[in-house]
Amino acid sequence: MNEKTIKTIDASGRTLGRVASEVAMSLMGKTKTTFERNVYSGLPVKVVNASKLRITAKKLEEIYHTRYSGIPGGLRILKGAETAQKRGLKELIKLATYQMLPGNKLRRIMMKNLKIED
16 A cells, blocks of 8 residues: 555645745655554655645745854844845745654655645
8 A cells, every 4th residue: 555646736826824824734645544653654746836835925024944053153033035035935834834843853855755846
């Protein structure tokens, strides 16, 4: 029973949090009846139309994320507008989904099964 069906999620006209939570639930496998917390049982997810995400300028200024270089004093706080301008809305979906996944050893495996397209 090794199904490799890819779940496709259309992000056009939807908000960032709604898309990210749906992606996270599918990556964790909580939408399937065979859900196990300690085993990766989720689906590969493909997000399309990421550039058509509905997000306001005010929200882009409110949201932020951190980046740490590993050296003392190397913590950078980046606004969502800066990230959206430099890397696009694909990166914001990726970061929001990453935060919604459980912080265990399976998080990296789940994120490898996420593909985001413009």
